[in-house]
Amino acid sequence: MKTLYDKLWESHVVEELGDGTALLYIDRHLVHEVTSPQAFEGLRMAGRAVRRPGAALAVADHNVPTRQRASGIAGIQDPTSRLQVETLEANMAACPIPYIPLLDPRQGIVHIIGPEQGFTLPGSTVVCGDSHTSTHGAFGALAFGIGTSEVEHVLATQTLVQKRARNFRIRVDGALPRGTGAKDLILRIIGDIGMAGGTGFALEFAGEAVRGLGMEGRMTLCNMAIEAGARTGLVAPDATTFAYLAGRPMAPSGALWEEALRAWRALPSDPGAAFDREHRVDVSRLEPQVTWGTSPEQVAAITDRAPRPEEAATEEKGRRAESALAYMGIRPGQALQELAVDVVFIGSCTNGRLSDLREAAQVLRGRRAAPGVQVLVVPGSGLVKAQAEAEGLDRVFREAGCEWREPGCSMCLAMNDDRLLPGQRCASTSNRNFEGRQGRLGRTHLVSPAMAAAAAVRGRLADVREFL
Amino acid sequence: MIPFIRHTGKAAAFIRENIDTDLIIPKQFLTTILRSGLGRHLFHDLRYREDGSEDPAFVLNREPGRSATLLLGGANFGCGSSREHAPWALMDFGFRAVLAPSFADIFRTNAFKNGLLPAVVEPEALEALAAAPGAITVDLEALTLAQDGRTYPFACEPWGRSALLEGLDEIEATLRRLPAIEAFEARRRTESAWL
Numbered sequence: 001m002k003t004l005y006d007k008l009w010e011s012h013v014v015e016e017l018g019d020g021t022a023l024l025y026i027d028r029h030l031v032h033e034v035t036s037p038q039a040f041e042g043l044r045m046a047g048r049a050v051r052r053p054g055a056a057l058a059v060a061d062h063n064v065p066t067r068q069r070a071s072g073i074a075g076i077q078d079p080t081s082r083l084q085v086e087t088l089e090a091n092m093a094a095c096p097i098p099y100i101p102l103l104d105p106r107q108g109i110v111h112i113i114g115p116e117q118g119f120t121l122p123g124s125t126v127v128c129g130d131s132h133t134s135t136h137g138a139f140g141a142l143a144f145g146i147g148t149s150e151v152e153h154v155l156a157t158q159t160l161v162q163k164r165a166r167n168f169r170i171r172v173d174g175a176l177p178r179g180t181g182a183k184d185l186i187l188r189i190i191g192d193i194g195m196a197g198g199t200g201f202a203l204e205f206a207g208e209a210v211r212g213l214g215m216e217g218r219m220t221l222c223n224m225a226i227e228a229g230a231r232t233g234l235v236a237p238d239a240t241t242f243a244y245l246a247g248r249p250m251a252p253s254g255a256l257w258e259e260a261l262r263a264w265r266a267l268p269s270d271p272g273a274a275f276d277r278e279h280r281v282d283v284s285r286l287e288p289q290v291t292w293g294t295s296p297e298q299v300a301a302i303t304d305r306a307p308r309p310e311e312a313a314t315e316e317k318g319r320r321a322e323s324a325l326a327y328m329g330i331r332p333g334q335a336l337q338e339l340a341v342d343v344v345f346i347g348s349c350t351n352g353r354l355s356d357l358r359e360a361a362q363v364l365r366g367r368r369a370a371p372g373v374q375v376l377v378v379p380g381s382g383l384v385k386a387q388a389e390a391e392g393l394d395r396v397f398r399e400a401g402c403e404w405r406e407p408g409c410s411m412c413l414a415m416n417d418d419r420l421l422p423g424q425r426c427a428s429t430s431n432r433n434f435e436g437r438q439g440r441l442g443r444t445h446l447v448s449p450a451m452a453a454a455a456a457v458r459g460r461l462a463d464v465r466e467f468l
Numbered sequence: 469m470i471p472f473i474r475h476t477g478k479a480a481a482f483i484r485e486n487i488d489t490d491l492i493i494p495k496q497f498l499t500t501i502l503r504s505g506l507g508r509h510l511f512h513d514l515r516y517r518e519d520g521s522e523d524p525a526f527v528l529n530r531e532p533g534r535s536a537t538l539l540l541g542g543a544n545f546g547c548g549s550s551r552e553h554a555p556w557a558l559m560d561f562g563f564r565a566v567l568a569p570s571f572a573d574i575f576r577t578n579a580f581k582n583g584l585l586p587a588v589v590e591p592e593a594l595e596a597l598a599a600a601p602g603a604i605t606v607d608l609e610a611l612t613l614a615q616d617g618r619t620y621p622f623a624c625e626p627w628g629r630s631a632l633l634e635g636l637d638e639i640e641a642t643l644r645r646l647p648a649i650e651a652f653e654a655r656r657r658t659e660s661a662w663l
């Protein structure tokens with residue numbers, strides 16, 4: 001009796017190394033510009049080659065401008081950003097790793113293009129020098145973020161020394177109510193178990209509400225497993241997974257597809273498999289969620305008020321709430337719907353896929369963003385952008401007064417020029433509301449795409465259910 | 469990697485929960501293509517004021533913080549992104565170890581790979597260490613912290629500990645297992661040819 005995680009782990013052990021660690025084989029490696037330059041430099045200095053270039057896929061996403069893309073890399077204003085993207089390009093020119101250049105129509109955020117290309121497959125190990133690699137676990141892949149030394153290790157050896165995680169199942173029962181989706185669900189889960197609740201665990205999301213999600217919603221869920229402290233989030237592959245993958249450029253086809261399907265069907269956790277920890281959520285009364293603080297666990301329903309620090313469960317929690325509220329410019333007990341927003345950001349590897357844009361467009365169709373609110377819509381990839389344009393979503397956004405941008409990480413981390421000014425308040429579909437994440441002294445409220453759109457229209461944090 | 473066996477140094481106490489990697493090294497410094505030089509940007513938003521001047525209230529802008537080699541931090545230290553720039557910045561500033569009640573997984577791995585010791589210390593011991601003025605001796609072989617005649621235990625992942633003690637080049641060590649990797653790959657080519 002094994003869990004999905006157990007099966008994934010055991011099928012990739014090259015050698016046991018003792019103390020719960022093993023040398024693990026890595027099938028897929030996504031590479032981007034920010035966490036790879038020092039790794040390639042390390043290889044060069046040691047005179048080592050890339051062991052299996054075909055197992056990697058590279059793209060620039062973190063640093064790239066989302067406007068005036070036509071001049072390519074040369075158009076990147078900040079010289080250090082430009083050098084970093086140029087360095088990726090030079091490293092790719094020197095070795096045969098498949099590379100999607102900036103002006104390629106497939107360019108986008110690593111965690112969006114991996115699944116889109118069929119590069120991410122069930123039963124595989126997927127790594128990337130980025131903590132949101134957990135996204136790919138939505139396919140039943142063992143996917144986790146790594147640091148630059150580990151990037152170098154994978155490039156040189158196609159393996160990693162890893163410690164086996166423990167099993168944590170999150171069972172989600174009930175059906176998601178109108179106006180709520182995967183983003184509200186994962187924010188609620190993080191609120192329940194805390195931002196270190198999953199440390200040392202692989203989280204498997206199970207239950208009817210998870211089965212009912214499409215692949216994009218499952219990716220949103222797994223994407224934020226890291227925000228609960230878990231390097232890995234998982235959803236067992238099923239017919240939804242296979243239907244998504246069929247026909248993707250890098251997915252197997254023909255006889256190999258049939259063979260792969262047989263193997264993938266054996267991946268789900270065995271019915272009686274034991275988990276080290278379990279958590280149950282009933283979503284039938286879930287409300288749209290919004291973070292009020294500076295950590296994703298500081299979250300509440302949109303109908304709620306900001307907490308009063310003196311009422312916190314522990315003294316430490318109270319202290320943290322107090323400093324978070326001060327940073328966020330929120331009064332204790334203030335109604336969340338009173339908070340006026342300056343910026344709305346719709347995008348990122350959490351919510352930059354087609355279904356997210358459709359969800360936001362549904363709210364914005366025939367409406368306008370409130371005066372003075374800047375609304376950025378940044379598709380997660382060139383293919384998402386093209387598809388959205390084919391459906392006319394770009395027109396909906398433009399007519400609502402939003403800016404329709406080129407794909408990239410953009411204001412999720414504000415490494416390019418899309419960033420908040422000090423004191424600005426933002427309703428954001430991204431994944432982190434840490435201090436300064438979207439710009440120094442910027443204030444981030446994490447929400448779903450539909451909630452972000454509602455905030456854009458109202459000019460304040462708003463309950464999307466009033467717009468449906 | 470520089471080995472870590474025993475180290476004595478002054479400590480800077482910045483004990484607060486969930487010190488995330490965005491706080492340790494903000495994104496505007498991630499565009500570097502080097503490992504070195506990040507120390508002056510460590511905790512940038514807390515260390516410097518809007519006009520670029522140092523904020524004297526921040527612990528690293530005062531003695532002993534300025535010359536500290538040990539950082540005392542809060543639970544879930546290093547949560548957030550996978551940026552190895554966080555341990556690079558800590559080490560470039562001069563830190564050799566972070567002492568905290570718990571660490572985020574990716575940060576801990578990144579620290580080990582760079583010779584920065586993530587030492588797991590009970591919150592009470594941490595408070596006592598922060599309150600006393602003396603230098604702290606970290607002994608990784610004995611797993612003890614000694615200060616002003618008092619000793620406290622700490623914990624450390626066994627694999628990370630041996631890597632630090634030996635100053636292991638992990639890629640070199642793995643490449644010695646190449647036959648096992650090749651055998652694995654050969655097996656996979658027949659059993660899961662689609663990968």
Ligand code: SF4
Pocket residue numbers: 061062109110111130132348349350408409412413430431
């Ligand atoms: S969109 Fe944000 S979280 Fe995702 S990879 Fe880019 S910076 Fe990281």
